Amino acid sequence: MVHHMSPAEPVLHICADLEEASLEVARKIVELAQTAVATSGQFSIVLSGGNTPRRLHEVLATDYRDAVPWADTHVFWGDERWVAHDHPDSNFRMADETLLRHVPIPTGQVHPMPTQLDDPEVAADAYQTQLAELFEGKLPRFDLLLLGMGSDGHTASLFPTSAALTEATAWVMPSEAPSEPRQRLTLTLPVLNNAACVVFLISGSDKRTPMAMALDSTTDPAICPAAAVRPHSGQLHFYVDRAASPA
Numbered sequence: 001m002v003h004h005m006s007p008a009e010p011v012l013h014i015c016a017d018l019e020e021a022s023l024e025v026a027r028k029i030v031e032l033a034q035t036a037v038a039t040s041g042q043f044s045i046v047l048s049g050g051n052t053p054r055r056l057h058e059v060l061a062t063d064y065r066d067a068v069p070w071a072d073t074h075v076f077w078g079d080e081r082w083v084a085h086d087h088p089d090s091n092f093r094m095a096d097e098t099l100l101r102h103v104p105i106p107t108g109q110v111h112p113m114p115t116q117l118d119d120p121e122v123a124a125d126a127y128q129t130q131l132a133e134l135f136e137g138k139l140p141r142f143d144l145l146l147l148g149m150g151s152d153g154h155t156a157s158l159f160p161t162s163a164a165l166t167e168a169t170a171w172v173m174p175s176e177a178p179s180e181p182r183q184r185l186t187l188t189l190p191v192l193n194n195a196a197c198v199v200f201l202i203s204g205s206d207k208r209t210p211m212a213m214a215l216d217s218t219t220d221p222a223i224c225p226a227a228a229v230r231p232h233s234g235q236l237h238f239y240v241d242r243a244a245s246p247a
């Protein structure tokens with residue numbers, strides 16, 4: 001029986017720059033991975049897309065390569081652009097190039113969102129079915145869920161105007177981005193907020209305003225979706241560089 005504690009207060013880690021933040025998050029991942037494997041025999045991690053995680057991925061593939069229990073790790077995505085996995089905009093491709101092809105993770109433990117299927121609705125349902133199989137039909141509780149944040153406060157592909165932002169039952173939904181590629185797939189808030197640990201990695205002065213809003217629990221998620229990420233029985237950490245940290 002999971003006792004739903006009150007949503008965790010965000011823990012803010014202000015780092016000098018993205019390099020330091022990436023190293024700090026890598027250390028957090030190693031700690032969580034080793035604890036999860038010792039406790040349950042496996043570690044489930046959700047990757048975010050965009051550009052900010054690139055350096056983190058490189059660090060995990062080099063400095064910390066041997067510290068992560070890759071043989072017992074399962075990798076998922078929080079969102080994906082509706083493009084082929086070899087497309088330059090693909091979140092899978094970015095993670096594969098910067099991390100996955102450099103570490104000994106069994107292929108069957110890498111779970112990309114299936115953008116090769118006929119349409120986004122079919123793909124969202126298929127990913128939800130895959131998650132249900134891996135989490136024995138229960139709402140997935142990821143050991144670690146990595147998120148970024150856009151300058152408009154979006155996270156994963158939950159944009160201020162997305163219907164996916166207010167979805168209360170589906171775990172995976174199509175969503176529409178304001179920038180190309182507009183068609184996306186995203187995990188929804190019920191899944192994000194069921195995670196054992198959520199880690200935001202945020203960098204850059206263009207994120208300073210949404211960062212302050214995301215930390216403020218009174219912020220309307222329709223204005224800053226990241227403010228709606230409050231794991232109900234898990235940890236919440238923001239690793240930000242000085243440029244993105246609230247003044």
Ligand code: 6PG
Nearest residue numbers: 049050051052148149150155156
């Ligand atoms: C995506 C991401 C998205 C990303 C933010 C920040 O598919 O684009 O998952 O949520 O985290 O847009 O992107 P940057 O790190 O490139 O600023």
